[in-house]
Amino acid sequence: MKRMITLDTEKMPRAWYNALVDLPKPLEPPLNPATGKPLGPQDLEPLFPPALIEQEMSQEPWIAIPLEVLEVYALWRPTPLYRARGLERALNTPARIYYKYEGASPAGSHKPNTAVAQAYYNAISGIRRLTTETGAGQWGSALSFATRFFGLECTVYMVRVSYDQKPYRRSMMEVWGGTVHPSPSDRTQTGRSVLEKDPSNPGSLGLAISEAVEDAVTHEDTHYSLGSVLNHVLLHQTVIGLEAKEQLAQVGEYPDVVIGCCGGGSNLGGIALPFLPDKASGKEVRLVAVEPKACPTLTKGAFTYDFGDMARMTPLLKMYTLGHSFMPPSIHAGGLRYHGDSPIISLLVREGVMEATAYYQREVFQAGILFARSEGFIPAPETNHAIKAAIDEAVKAREEGKEKVVLFNFSGHGLLDLSAYDAYFKGDLQDYELADEEIKRALAELEKLAVR
Amino acid sequence: MKRMITLDTEKMPRAWYNALVDLPKPLEPPLNPATGKPLGPQDLEPLFPPALIEQEMSQEPWIAIPLEVLEVYALWRPTPLYRARGLERALNTPARIYYKYEGASPAGSHKPNTAVAQAYYNAISGIRRLTTETGAGQWGSALSFATRFFGLECTVYMVRVSYDQKPYRRSMMEVWGGTVHPSPSDRTQTGRSVLEKDPSNPGSLGLAISEAVEDAVTHEDTHYSLGSVLNHVLLHQTVIGLEAKEQLAQVGEYPDVVIGCCGGGSNLGGIALPFLPDKASGKEVRLVAVEPKACPTLTKGAFTYDFGDMARMTPLLKMYTLGHSFMPPSIHAGGLRYHGDSPIISLLVREGVMEATAYYQREVFQAGILFARSEGFIPAPETNHAIKAAIDEAVKAREEGKEKVVLFNFSGHGLLDLSAYDAYFKGDLQDYELADEEIKRALAELEKLAVR
Numbered sequence: 079m080k081r082m083i084t085l086d087t088e089k090m091p092r093a094w095y096n097a098l099v100d101l102p103k104p105l106e107p108p109l110n111p112a113t114g115k116p117l118g119p120q121d122l123e124p125l126f127p128p129a130l131i132e133q134e135m136s137q138e139p140w141i142a143i144p145l146e147v148l149e150v151y152a153l154w155r156p157t158p159l160y161r162a163r164g165l166e167r168a169l170n171t172p173a174r175i176y177y178k179y180e181g182a183s184p185a186g187s188h189k190p191n192t193a194v195a196q197a198y199y200n201a202i203s204g205i206r207r208l209t210t211e212t213g214a215g216q217w218g219s220a221l222s223f224a225t226r227f228f229g230l231e232c233t234v235y236m237v238r239v240s241y242d243q244k245p246y247r248r249s250m251m252e253v254w255g256g257t258v259h260p261s262p263s264d265r266t267q268t269g270r271s272v273l274e275k276d277p278s279n280p281g282s283l284g285l286a287i288s289e290a291v292e293d294a295v296t297h298e299d300t301h302y303s304l305g306s307v308l309n310h311v312l313l314h315q316t317v318i319g320l321e322a323k324e325q326l327a328q329v330g331e332y333p334d335v336v337i338g339c340c341g342g343g344s345n346l347g348g349i350a351l352p353f354l355p356d357k358a359s360g361k362e363v364r365l366v367a368v369e370p371k372a373c374p375t376l377t378k379g380a381f382t383y384d385f386g387d388m389a390r391m392t393p394l395l396k397m398y399t400l401g402h403s404f405m406p407p408s409i410h411a412g413g414l415r416y417h418g419d420s421p422i423i424s425l426l427v428r429e430g431v432m433e434a435t436a437y438y439q440r441e442v443f444q445a446g447i448l449f450a451r452s453e454g455f456i457p458a459p460e461t462n463h464a465i466k467a468a469i470d471e472a473v474k475a476r477e478e479g480k481e482k483v484v485l486f487n488f489s490g491h492g493l494l495d496l497s498a499y500d501a502y503f504k505g506d507l508q509d510y511e512l513a514d515e516e517i518k519r520a521l522a523e524l525e526k527l528a529v530r
Numbered sequence: 531m532k533r534m535i536t537l538d539t540e541k542m543p544r545a546w547y548n549a550l551v552d553l554p555k556p557l558e559p560p561l562n563p564a565t566g567k568p569l570g571p572q573d574l575e576p577l578f579p580p581a582l583i584e585q586e587m588s589q590e591p592w593i594a595i596p597l598e599v600l601e602v603y604a605l606w607r608p609t610p611l612y613r614a615r616g617l618e619r620a621l622n623t624p625a626r627i628y629y630k631y632e633g634a635s636p637a638g639s640h641k642p643n644t645a646v647a648q649a650y651y652n653a654i655s656g657i658r659r660l661t662t663e664t665g666a667g668q669w670g671s672a673l674s675f676a677t678r679f680f681g682l683e684c685t686v687y688m689v690r691v692s693y694d695q696k697p698y699r700r701s702m703m704e705v706w707g708g709t710v711h712p713s714p715s716d717r718t719q720t721g722r723s724v725l726e727k728d729p730s731n732p733g734s735l736g737l738a739i740s741e742a743v744e745d746a747v748t749h750e751d752t753h754y755s756l757g758s759v760l761n762h763v764l765l766h767q768t769v770i771g772l773e774a775k776e777q778l779a780q781v782g783e784y785p786d787v788v789i790g791c792c793g794g795g796s797n798l799g800g801i802a803l804p805f806l807p808d809k810a811s812g813k814e815v816r817l818v819a820v821e822p823k824a825c826p827t828l829t830k831g832a833f834t835y836d837f838g839d840m841a842r843m844t845p846l847l848k849m850y851t852l853g854h855s856f857m858p859p860s861i862h863a864g865g866l867r868y869h870g871d872s873p874i875i876s877l878l879v880r881e882g883v884m885e886a887t888a889y890y891q892r893e894v895f896q897a898g899i900l901f902a903r904s905e906g907f908i909p910a911p912e913t914n915h916a917i918k919a920a921i922d923e924a925v926k927a928r929e930e931g932k933e934k935v936v937l938f939n940f941s942g943h944g945l946l947d948l949s950a951y952d953a954y955f956k957g958d959l960q961d962y963e964l965a966d967e968e969i970k971r972a973l974a975e976l977e978k979l980a981v982r
Contacts, residue, residue, distance in 0.1 A: 081604040084536045152533040153612075153906045164679075182634070184906035186945065226903050227616075232583075249948040252955055253902045450705045451678050452603045454636035493945045494639065496701040503704055 081163055083325045084109060085156035091320040093140040094313045096435065097351040097422055100139075100358055104428040105309075105421050106366050107318035108393040109383060117393050118467075124295045124304045127203035130196065133310040141313065143195075150194045154183045155317065159325035160488075166472070173475035173482040174331065175468055178322045178349060180489050181455060185250075187490030188345045189220030189305055190312035194227065196303050201228035206299040209233045209263065211286030214240050214412045215247025216490070217305035222256025224337025233300075235261040235289040238281035246494055248363045261286040268292050268389075291391055306342025307386060307395070308422050315348025318487060323352055326485065333363055335471055337486035339463035340367040340376065340434070341413045343420030349487035350432065351422070357431065366434040367423060368463040370442075372510035373406040375419050376434035380521050384418055397424040404520040409439050409508040410498035411459035417520075435467060438509040442466045443502040446492070458490040459498050533615055535628075535777045537608035543772040544602065545592040546765045549874055552591075552810055554881040555869045557761075557873050560845040561835060569845050577754045579655035582648065585762040593765065595647075600678045602646045606635045607769065609778035612940075616904035618924065625927035625934040626783065627920055630774045630939050631969055633907060639701075639942030640797045641672030641757055644766035646679065648755050653680035659750040661685045661736035663713065665697025666692050666864045667755035668942070674708025685752075687713040687741045690733035698946055712805060713738040720744050720841075736840025739865040758794025759838060759847070759872050767800025770939060775804055778937065785815055787923055789938035791915035792819040792828065792886070793865045795872030801939035802884065803874070817884040819875060820915040822894075822938065824962035825858040827851060827871050828879050828886035832973050836870055849876040856972040859962040862890050862950035863911040869972075887919060890961040894918045895954040898944070910942040911950050 099103065107116035122131045133141060143151075162175040180188035200208055208230055212218030218234035225232040234256050241248060241260035249259050261281045262269040264288045272279050279285075294302035304311060319336075319424055326332060338346030350365040357363055367376055375398050384399040386392035399418040400406075406415040426432040446462035448469070449455070457465060468486040475482040492499070501507050550557065559568035574583045585593060595603075614627035632640035652660055660682055664670025670686035677684040686708050693700060693712035700710050713733045714721040718741045724731050732738075746754035756763060771788075778784060788805055790798030803815040809815055819828055827850045836851040838844035851870040858867040878884040898914035900921070901907070909917060920938040927934040944951070945974075952961050 080539050081601075082539055082606070084538065086536065087532050087534055149533075150906075153616075154534070164605075184908065185900075223906060226906075245952060246948040249952040249955070250908065250945075253899055253908055253948075253951050255903055437855075447705055448637075451707055454602075454675060456636065456702065456705055493702075496698040499705050500697060500701040503701070 079160050083159040083161065083329055085321055085325050087156070089151055090151065090156050091143065091317050093142050094142055094318040095320060095352050096136055096139055096352055098309060099137055100354040101422070101425055102431055105425060106396040108165060108395050111385065111390065111394055115241045121393070125291070126452060127199045127205060127301060129199040129203070130310045133313055134308060144198060147195050147198050148196055151317070156321045159322055160453070162453055165449060166206070168448060168452040169469060169472050169476065171472040172480065173472040173484050175472055175484045176326065176331070176490035177486050177488045178318055179455070180318060180345065180487060181491035185220045185223050186493065187220065187458065188315060188318060188348060188487070189217055190224055191317055191348065192305065192311045192344065193220040195314040196506060197221070197224040197228045197230055200301050201230055205230065205301045206296070207231040207233060208301055208303045209235070209290040209293045210303045210305070211235045211283060211290045213237050213283050214244055215251065216413060218256065218258065218455045219247055219250045219254070220305065221303055222251040222254040225256070226254050232256040233293060234258045235263065235286040237261055237283055237286050255315070261289050263289060265289070266292040282388065287387045288389040288391055292307070306344040307418065309422060311344050312347035312351060312420055312422055315344050316352050316429065317472055318345070318348035319350060319352035322349060322485060331483050333483045333485035335364040335366060335484050337366045337368060337464050337467045337484065339414060339422060339460050339489060340369050340419065341416045341460065342503040343423035343472055345487050345489040347420060347423060349485070365426070365436040366467055367432055368412050368467045369436050370409055370437050370463065371436045372409045373400070373415050374436045374512060375417065376424070378512065378517050380524060381428050382524055384524055386418060395421050397421050399524070400426065400517060401520040401523045403523045409510065410495065410501070410507070411463065413460040414463065416495065437463055437466050438511065439507050440502070440509050443499070443507060445469050455488065456492045457488060458492040458495055461489045461492070464489065533613050535611040535613065535781055537773055537777050539604055539608070541776060542603065542608050543595065543769050544871070545594050547768040547772060547804050548588055548591055548593055548765055549806055550632070550761060551589055552806040553874065553877055554883055557877060558848040560847050563837065563842065563846055577623070577743070579651045579657060579753060581651040581655070582762045585765055586760060590688055593837070598651055599647050599650050602676070603769070604783045609634045609771045611774055612905070614905055617901060620900060620904040621921060621928065623924040623928040624932065625924040625936050627924055627936045628778065628783070628785070629938050629940040630770055630909070632770060632939060633637050633943035637672045637675050638945065639668055639672065639910065640767060640770060640800060640939070641669055643758065643769055643800065644763045644796065645672040645676035647766040649673070649676040649680045649682055652753050653682055654736055657682065657753045659685060659749070660753055660755045661687070661742040661745045662757070663742045665689050665735050666696055667703065668865060670708065670710065671702045671706070672757065674703040674706040677708070678706050684708040685745060687709045687715065687738040689713055689735055689738050690731070694725045699798045701977050713741050715741060717741070718744045719734060719777040734840065740841040740843055751976050754950055758796040759870065761874060763796050763873055764799035764803060764872055767796050768804050770797070770800035771802060771804035774801060774937060783935050785935045785937035787816040787818060787934070787936050789818045789820060789916050789919045789936065791866060791912050791941060792821050792871065792875060793868045793912065795875035797939050797941040799872060799875060801937070817878070818919055819879060819884055819886040820919045821886065821888050822863055822866050822915065823888045823890050824861045824964065825852070825867050826875070826888045826964060827869065829888045830964065830969050832976060833876060834976055836976055838870060849873050850879065851976070852969060853972040853975045855975045861962065862947065862953070863915065865912040866915065889915055889918050890963065892954070892959050892961050895951070895959060897921050907940070908944045909940060910944040910947055913941045916941065919951065940964055
């Protein structure tokens with residue numbers, strides 16, 4: 079009985095799909111925070127290489143994947159597509175559930191799909207070093223892995239509290255040759271000024287971003303790299319959905335619903351965006367974003383211009399946001415704790431092309447454990463959100479007595495998140511739901527921004 | 531450029547290869563420790579189901595893999611075979627290096643290949659629960675994973691010091707529904723008597739085996755399960771080598787040398803045994819076992835009858851051994867810290883059909899880091915031993931200016947062993963080598979055994 083649907087290396091996609099050409103209306107431009115005017119390419123040059131700036135705004139429907147990138151992808155791509163027969167049986171559902179297994183990458187998640195591309199384009203533009211920030215370490219480890227293949231150095235600013243408490247992802251980055259500094263560090267003006275006031279400051283993602291950006295703009299040969307939100311990041315992730323479509327076609331299937339968890343939006347974009355042209359030409363396929371009720375950006379946020387970071391250093395993006403000063407409760411799905419969302423995903427939700435739904439922390443862990451016990455793979459806490467939504471679709475199919483094809487993205491495995499499962503079993507996990515009042519308070523900050 | 535060589539589910543082996551029919555001479559029989567007489571099938575019945583006892587002594591060259599087992603294998607098998615192009619480039623070698631990636635299983639190692647088969651045969655013989663012991667947790671997690679698919683309970687006795695210090699593999703077992711007890715426990719006579727004398731006893735693998743065996747023999751519906759050493763375990767692992775041969779044939783290759791790390795011998799047997807018939811019919815292929823210098827069973831041990839466990843409860847096996855009371859230094863490759871070896875592997879080394887070599891701890895970590903930085907995947911400390919031997923073969927090929935095809939088994943990934951890499955980077959790893967005198971002392975205990 080076939081469970082794993084492989085795809086031969088020769089059939090790996092040769093181009094990324096650019097969703098910008100199929101949006102229901104054009105994205106509103108990012109704005110320069112100082113002038114309030116639309117950003118020009120030159121505004122991004124201190125941070126990104128020309129190819130990525132071009133991709134950020136491109137109107138080409140397909141962008142060829144460089145051979146050098148394909149060669150590194152070939153270490154784990156094409157990833158398997160699985161028919162979740164064990165889960166189907168456990169649910170006694172007439173639905174056929176498929177999941178794209180991005181846990182197969184050496185870093186254990188989808189993140190290397192863009193890390194490899196970003197490392198390549200920086201390397202060919204003469205850059206010698208990349209900087210980035212990382213919380214729990216998922217993105218920092220993906221970039222440490224990727225830079226390795228193009229002779230780049232990688233400097234990661236890791237939030238101090240994670241640096242101290244989660245040494246394993248730090249070791250992972252070091253195995254791949256990355257250099258990891260706890261943030262706040264004494265390597266940047268920002269870090270030093272924080273340390274001066276509070277030498278034992280635990281750090282934050284916003285602060286780590288500021289340090290990584292400062293390090294990049296103050297060094298000639300250095301650029302900054304971002305793991306989600308931006309258009310070029312989602313572009314690189316479309317290999318996920320392109321492969322999945324090909325694999326489904328091999329077994330004569332087409333999904334009724336496509337599901338991904340959503341923090342900044344990159345894994346969701348990866349699986350869902352390649353279905354946009356079909357949808358535009360009248361095909362019925364639902365696209366579903368799943369987020370935590372603890373950080374309900376798409377389901378409860380405002381659609382407006384906001385900063386990408388807490389420190390107000392980034393351009394203003396038009397997106398769903400809870401406000402850049404919003405600090406989400408400390409749930410285990412760290413990758414979904416982002417106040418904003420990808421502008422592409424935000425627009426799709428705003429225009430009704432994509433749905434959004436939110437779950438509590440405990441019910442998604444329960445879903446993840448059912449998955450592990452029926453399919454074998456232990457999912458990351460983020461991935462559990464997509465699993466919960468897929469299960470709900472399958473249960474609904476059973477209740478309605480309908481066949482249905484469900485596709486979701488298994489964005490990463492949870493082998494470095496086992497402490498979260500431990501906490502679940504001990505009964506230590508809490509269900510957070512933001513009160514409307516809290517959200518109002520979080521959004522109030524946005525009122526003060528000049529642009530809307 | 532092709533790196534990953536996949537194999538379609540339809541081409542998964544349908545039968546295990548039984549090496550007992552191709553050994554250079556028959557294995558000497560296991561002996562009953564009480565009588566010193568060869569063991570009969572009835573001696574094993576309290577521990578194992580009929581099918582496994584039959585497989586332990588079978589003279590059939592091929593044993594059909596039950597459909598129910600194939601269906602669970604299909605979750606991650608066939609595993610990919612990789613051409614190690616990055617490593618080849620890093621070594622500037624004319625050798626072509628291939629590795630079979632057993633890290634693809636949900637448990638992250640080759641162990642589920644036999645765990646699934648053992649769970650199945652126990653389930654169909656009416657057993658309701660399996661017991662086993664585990665040190666760091668590799669085998670306990672594989673069995674917890676496997677029992678899940680056949681409605682069996684799984685009770686794991688985990689050495690207390692690991693239970694306390696390595697909570698992540700314990701969480702992993704619990705995610706899959708296994709019940710984990712720190713050993714010594716109050717659940718067995720053996721455990722209670724130890725705790726009475728020393729309530730804070732840290733436990734040992736020998737003690738955990740005794741508890742798991744006692745639990746099995748004192749409960750009607752319960753059997754015991756072993757993760758290495760025995761013939762039926764190596765039998766189940768031959769899917770590794772059978773798939774690898776098929777994948778190599780797809781790209782027109784045949785190995786000059788086949789390499790595996792060796793603790794009890796199961797992953798090495800898995801990759802190497804399927805080459806025995808070719809070797810017997812005159813084909814030139816070297817088979818190489820790699821062990822740590824800290825536990826040099828094959829390279830420095832005696833070939834004699836010995837107990838499988840420290841507590842002298844198991845049958846006597848004819849094998850290479852350092853003596854059942856030998857306590858190897860605490861290296862990070864916990865899976866290679868076994869005083870004995872599989873009787874099949876031992877006989878092959880004894881008869882010159884297989885070579886054996888040993889390395890220091892630090893040089894194998896260095897090899898593993900080179901691998902991670904050129905191939906991406908982070909290997910388990912055990913796997914690093916096979917990698918070091920493969921690198922040495924490739925370097926020799928360069929020095930001799932010769933082409934050569936090297937195949938090794940990537941037995942498992944190291945994502946749950948990152949603390950060992952951390953220790954390596956900090957300079958905390960030691961190179962142990964046993965002095966001949968220590969080995970003499972360890973072997974002296976064997977002299978007292980009646981049988982030889």
